[in-house]
Amino acid sequence: MTNQIPTAKITLTYPLYSCAFDPTDPGSLIVAGGGGPGRNGIGNKITVLDTSNSVELTQTAELELSPNEDNVTSLAVGPRKDKNLTVFAGVNSSEEKIKKGKNEHFRVLGVDYPGKAAKTSGVRVSEIARNALFLHKDASTYQRLLRLSHPYENFAQLGAVATGFAKEPEIALFDVPCAGGGRWKSRGTLDIPKEAMDLDVCQTGPDTYQLAYCDDHEIFTVEVSKEGISEPKCVYTITPDEGATAKASFKSLRYLTPGFLITVVNNPNFRGVSLHGLRLPAKPHENARIAIKAQLPKGVSRATGLAVRNLSPASSPTDKQGETQFVVAVAGNDSSISLFTLEHKSAATVDLLANLAPFQVLKGVHPSNITGLSFSTFTPPKSASKASELSVKLASVAVGFTTVVHSIPLKKHVDKSIQERKGGPPRQSRYVVALKSKGESPATILTLLTIVVLLLAFIGQTFLESKDIGTPVLGIKPYLPVSWTGQLRKVPIPGEKTIKDLLSDANVHHSQPLVIRHDDIKEPDSEGLPPLHVGIHDAETHGPATSWEDLDPKEQHLWKERLKKTGHWVESMGESIFQGVLFGEIGGAIGNIVGEAL
Structure with missing residues (x-):
């Protein structure tokens, strides 16, 4: 299938600020805007467009509003009753009325569709009602945001409007009965500390709703029911990245379901835009x-x-x-x-x-x-x-x-x-x-995996060559730090005997002083060292032995390295396990072997 998306375009006679489809007819679109009050010659209008043709838009009706009033700043389409569609809009009253403390910013309009044959000729737009939902009389305030909850058959909707440029920011709520026909009823208002950047409404039950709104850095939710309207609760806050001072900021939000929101986040310093899907809290x-x-x-x-x-x-x-x-x-x-x-x-x-x-x-x-x-x-x-x-x-x-x-x-x-x-x-x-x-492209993923595998292989081969294990491939040992090239020391492996285990076993069978010595009779191990012997000391048979405390520091060091090399002892065991234990002589040959290995 081609990636081309069919496109239709139309140019009207005024700047546009909002749009909304008829929820019952995807072939009908309402757009609105205007030039605002003044004598600029650009009207304030609401236009109905036919979008049923995927490559052509047709104007079917238009209502021109008063040139003394503001342009249409927000728009939402409500339910349909018979052949009449309800439209809600935000339009500030004239400057003269606002100065007198009366701003009927909330407008209810009707779009009449006389019949199928009149789809492109008999559609009519008219104003049904106007009112003020905001309580504060601020001359600079206008109705910047307008949203309705998703329409369900036989269920009323909840609407919300929010101020713009207000000294005392507000959100006002109103009911939209499912009967349609322009009916609505004020539900109350919320005073908020900062103006809402965006808002949305979601129905959560037969008679319950939730409002979500955001300012620049925080998201709040409000529960709405027959019992009333709850206080706003902050459920999410944007924090700056570690080491940064500037924060990202919210631009928009919409409900996906009662449990999820999707938000648009503008990153700080114009460093791009992110989409965040948020899971809303299930508990208070x-x-x-x-x-x-x-x-x-x-x-x-x-x-x-x-x-x-x-x-x-x-x-x-x-x-x-x-x-x-x-x-x-x-x-x-x-x-x-x-x-x-x-x-x-x-x-x-x-x-x-x-x-x-x-x-x-x-x-x-x-x-x-x-x-x-x-x-x-x-x-x-x-x-x-x-x-x-x-x-x-x-x-x-x-x-x-x-x-x-x-x-x-x-x-x-x-x-x-x-x-x-x-x-x-x-x-x-x-x-x-x-x-x-x-x-993500499979090729990109495979490339990343290949790089990771090659890097791990390089690190592994470097490690092996530093310890003289296997055949050199990279020839990198001469260039490595000396501390990297020491021989590997064995550490105790689960199931193998440590010196602590050997001493404990010997103590079970003997009460006399124990000795740790080399067994010169048996064959040397792979490192060229005779195996260790732990048991009762017999001076006539084994020669002299000295307690750990009386050993010379150099001899103590050689014995610890000898035991480390064969994996019988590690630093974490401490030297206390040697207290009271005798040690046989560590001959010069053995000392040389240990020293060379270090």
Whole structure:
């Protein structure tokens, strides 16, 4: 299959700042932005685009907002009721109203689809309601962030908005009933010490939700239920690398499942961008932990946006997420989009993230900075005839008036790890990206292994030659330090007798003083030394012997080296085991042998 991803592009009449697909129709995309208040001639607008053609975008409807108000800074698409789609947006009121302490920044709009025949001619966008969710009356504040929890059939969604440029930062929550039709209800607000860099919302049960938000260096979670809204809890903090003073900083975050987040991290001093998959804490006293990570291409020094799509989501918030693949898109400051796949593995009570791998880098997508990213939802086809048309769409918008939609091809995938049993359910199938991910090259791995093997072989051969073992190959001994080229000394091996063992055995059978001497009658060992004898001392038979304490220091040294050489004694045993033991004479020949070996 070709690595080309079908692309469609359209240029509108105003700068774009946000985009979102209709969750029930991947062929319908909402984009918004504008020139803000003033007489610059650039309007503030919301536009509906038809994206059903993978190589062409068509404008189907547009609403022009007041030129006295601000541009559209944030956007999210809610549920559909009959032929009406609910859209939430952030638009600051006029400067005149703001000065009077009234900023109706939270807008609710409706997109009416009269019928199938009117898809390109009769679509209409209109405003339904406007309100203020933030409590503090700061004239410089605007609604910078807006997110909704994932939609489930017959379940309400939770929405969240966050301030920008606020002296007193806030996050406001609101309910989105599943009935649609523009209904919503304020849920309350949170005062936070620092403004949220990004936020997301996840449904954790029939009536429970979790909010996650990040500032530059910390991630917080908030529990939301009928009983109320919990205080924010810090679950993760970025710390500087060892020896460094500058910290990396969070740019974006998104929920993967209730147990995992994915975050975009801008490294300090414009040294690139990282993707971190975080496992959220299961217990109150725990912190989040990095479960997986990846790097963006070196040409991307900062990230500007993130979008994620689960290709096989659970059917309800009460169902456990099974095996699935996520598609991840990260916008860079070079107007590129880096695409990754990420696997979620589930077995019994254990959930894992695996294979965070790039599969395509879309370069120069827009002529200006990318300001918004959004994936369409994906619904598996009901008939095999449409299998060849499978794709998930990725929309991106930029300040340069452009909207681009990429159609990423998908394919059916059967989980081979789940064995099909006779009479039982068939193997589970799901959908994954059809393009091959670019994991680590086998050639790279083999090269690294080869280097490691050669290095180990070199070290091993150097060691052997330094000890005059085997045939010289490198001829490296003359160039090695003297301390490296000494002969190997034997150390006690489990199962072999040390001098301590020999003395203990002799003490069991005898109460008289023991002697350690050489047995001159027996044949020398491989080192040319006569074997050791430990037993009762007989001066007439064996000659004179001297206690350890009375030995000359030079003789003590020779005896220790003799015992070390044959592996009977090591320094860690100490000299105390020699106390009260007699030692025979260590002859000149034996002393010479020991000395030469040293």
